[in-house]
Amino acid sequence: MPTAITVALAAGLLTATVPAAHAAAGADLPFTSVEAESATTTGAKIGPDYTQGTLASEASGRQAVRLTSGRRVEFTAPRAANALNVAYSVPDGQTGSLNVYVNGTKLAKTISVTSKYSYVDTGWIPGAKTHHFYDNARLLLGQNIQAGDKVALEAANAQVTVDVADFEQVAGAASQPAGSVSVTSKGADPTGQGDSTQAFRDAIASAQGGVVWIPPGEYKLTSSLSGVQNVTLQGAGSWHSVVRTSRFIDQSSSSGGVHIKDFAVIGEVTERVDSNPDNFVNGSLGPNSSVSGMWLQHLKVGLWLMGNNDNLVVENNRFLDMTADGLNLNGNARGVKVRHNFLRNQGDDALAMWSLYAPDTNSSFENNTITQPNLANGIAIYGGTDITVKDNLISDTNALGSGIAISNQKFLDPFHPLSGTITVDGNTLVRTGAMNPNWNHPMGALRVDSYDSAIEAQVKITNTTITDSPYSAFEFVSGGGRGYAAKNITVDGATVRNTGTVVVQAEAQGAATFRNVTATGVGAAGVYNCPYPANSGTFTLTDGGGNSGWSSTWSDCSTWPQPGQGNPDPDPDRNLAKGRSATATGSQDVYTPGKAVDGDANTYWESSNNAFPQSLTVDLGSREAVRRLVLKLPPSSAWGARTQTITVLGSTDGSNYTTVVGATGYRFDPATGNTATVALPAGTDLRYLRLSVSANTGWPAGQFSEVEAYLTS
Incomplete structure (x- = not known):
């Protein structure tokens, strides 16, 4: 029987229902x-x-x-x-x-x-x-x-x-372990003023088979360490022992047995330069190593791992403010466990396995808490054999990512696609998935992507909770646009709440079986099944039983459902712009373009100030014979009357625009509802509607609380 548990989120508290035998998703955090x-x-x-x-x-x-x-x-x-x-x-x-x-x-x-x-x-x-x-x-x-x-x-x-x-509640500083070699005994400066690089190197050389002790204080390193093997580097606690460097360990190989624990490494990385090894660990720690209790911040990547890192354990660490990935297992990782880590504000994938040169094998990401990866995915698996993603808590992905991506996107060769069994179990995804600006439609909270080759592995997705996804819950896509099959997929046991558009977003040929998937608060329809390219094949959804709340299918493959839009309606009085994608030449603060098509006249778009002309563009989703526009400002009397000079332009391809109605002054007066109506000439056919504002007597910017488009005159 399921049981209700409360999961601590970086973004607040979430009450989630999961099977009683399952552990709570996310890390044990201090x-x-x-x-x-x-x-x-x-x-x-x-x-x-x-x-x-x-x-x-x-x-x-x-x-x-x-x-x-x-x-x-x-x-x-x-x-x-x-x-x-x-x-x-x-x-x-x-x-x-x-x-x-x-x-x-x-x-x-x-x-x-x-x-x-x-x-x-x-x-x-x-x-x-x-x-x-x-x-x-x-x-x-x-x-x-x-x-x-x-x-x-x-x-x-x-x-x-x-x-x-x-x-x-931070514990006091730990004491020096007996028999350890302190970096200060080799001349390290705990005030952070002097260069302690050589002292660290000397301590590591002296402590082979033992412990290098990093006492409370701050230590400046001016170059990276290498040749690190068969040694433990230990601090007094991540709030007490701090190493200031952007490159801590940089080595292509190690005999292993490296254990790094209980201090902070804080860098000075302010930009992402992919050719620079600005990482806490770049390369290899060697087999049977571990990283635990670390505070890692202001680096390009926390751990960029290549070479032999067999049986590495990375646990109970904090990764904050990286300009790229938090951790990336870049091929040849066997038996690696990454668990109970907290990752916030990564500039790319928070946790990634990328099977370049050799497959990552029998490795896992378990019980991690990930929030706000601000460019890519929370967790990304790019190829590999017998990989596990289990009991993670992921929230608030942005722009180019999903909460979890299981993908055959190779980036470079030689790449090793997904094989064996990929286990995705017990994960909780909150507000994950995002509008992809390259595709001009969204990525789902959990994405299976046959980007560069068909999915041949067995992908088993079980016991998933997806809450408040702004778009879809599960997506199956061939992101490279070549129509490779996403197949051998089973989704068994999922709770989907308040998904903005659909539960299943199927855009590739292939097949998946769904069992015990329940959904509430579905924004548009249960299923969007429109493989791309259009002639690439079909995606077969097999009902394995126990499913509920998502039986409807989006009926029009020429349009992408918008959050809360519902299925296309033949009613000619329907507002074609509501919920559609909107962009602008600029926006002021939180007054973003989407506020002009959200159906709420009290929210509004405002362009960049003092920079006329400014324009708002709405993609209606398909070519339409629009005859009438209704333009609104908030109805509140606090909005003084004003006149905006507006030119209406239209396009069928998003590139070539023609003028539909020339520059005209439209009066917006709260006494009459702050609304202006624009009649369009008969025969106007457009998909992209653009309103160019060249003047506003009430404020130095373009402003619309709603832009409505109708087929009726």
């Missing part, structure tokens, strides 16, 4: 997170928003709190704690600080905030925009607080968007 939007604030809440490139879309829970100078957010401590970590964002190019208050008393300590490690650009990745808006900063409070105490953060001298606060 802290409890509280969302800023659930706290008391004198600032302004932003979001929710799923639009690529906005602060709210990258926030956990898709919401956060913006503080101008002097404004604050006050958290109620959920547990006893003496330390705080804060995820935040400040405008590009700015720095500042947060004042900290405990039960109304201001602390002498402040939290420094900076944009230095944010606003990453990866122009060589198709579809990427500036991303990675958030950063993390931590503080030992110097006192113990109890559950129920009030902890306030106040913007001191910069605008700060606060996303989430982690409350933690």
Whole structure:
């Protein structure tokens, strides 16, 4: 029988129903997170928003709190704690600080905030925009607080968007193990001023077969370590022993037996340069090694692992603010276990296995908590043999990713496609899946992708919980557009709640069997079954029994369902623009293009200010004989009357636009509903509707709360 459990999320609390025999998804974490939007604030809440490139879309829970100078957010401590970590964002190019208050008393300590490690650009990745808006900063409070105490953060001298606060009871510094070699005995400087690189090397050489001790303090390394084998590197705790370097270990091979534990490695990586080994570990630790209790931050990648890493265990670590992957098993990983780690704000896949040169084999990602990978997937398996993805908790993926991707995308050769049995079991996915800007339609929360070759492995997806996916729950696609089959797939036991469009998004030939998959709150239809290319074959869904709540099928393969849209309606009075994809030349803050087609006249799009002309473009999904537009501003009397000068343009291909109605002044007056109607000439045929605003007497920007398009005159 199922049982209800409460799973601690970086994005709040989720009550999920899972089989009683199954462990709770996610990592055992030493802290409890509280969302800023659930706290008391004198600032302004932003979001929710799923639009690529906005602060709210990258926030956990898709919401956060913006503080101008002097404004604050006050958290109620959920547990006893003496330390705080804060995820935040400040405008590009700015720095500042947060004042900290405990039960109304201001602390002498402040939290420094900076944009230095944010606003990453990866122009060589198709579809990427500036991303990675958030950063993390931590503080030992110097006192113990109890559950129920009030902890306030106040913007001191910069605008700060606060996303989430982690409350933690940090243990005191551990003592030096008997017989260990301290790096300070070899001349390391615990003040962080001197260069401790040679001292670390000398300690490692002296401690072969034993322990290198890193006492409390900060240590600066100016170049990477190599030749690391048969040794334990141990600190006094990740809040006490800190190594400052962007390249800790860089070696292509090792005899193994390397154990790294209980300290922090914090780098200075501010951009992603793929040719640079700006990683905590680059290459190999060798067989039978381990990494545990580490705090890894401001690096390109946490662990980029190549060569022999057989039986490596990576557990109980924190990966924060990488500009690329958190961890990538880059071929030749056998028997590797990655478990009970916390990953926030990775700039690519949070956890990945990529079977380049040799297959990753018999390796697993288990009980990890992943939040806010802001470019790609939460977990990605690119090829490999007998791989397990189990009991992970993944939330808030963005732009180019799903919560979990099981894929034959090779990137480079020689690549080893999926083979054997791929086990995807007991995972919980929250607000995962995203609008792919390259495909102009979404990726599902859990994606099986025959990108470069057919799926020949047995893919077994069991005991899955998918909640609040903005688009679809399960997607089967051949992302390279060549129509390879996604087959040998079984989905057995899944709970889908509040999926924005469909439960199953089938876009490749192939087959899958579904058993005991229940859905509630389906936004459009149960199934979208439209393999691409159109003549590439069919996708067969076999009903294995026990399914409910998703029996309907999207009826029109020429259009992609939008969140909450429902099946196409032959009613000519239907608003063709509602729920459709909208883009703009610019937007101000949270007033993003999608607000103009969401069916809510109280939300609105506002263009970049003081930069006319600005335009909003709506993709109606198919070519339509549009005869009438209804343009709206919020009906509130607080909106003063204004006239916007608007040119209406149309296109059938999204590239070549013609003028449908020339520049005309339209009056928006709250006394008459703040609505303007535009008649289009008979014979107007368009799929893409563009409104170009060249003037506005009420505000220096283009503004629409709703753009409606109708077939009737």
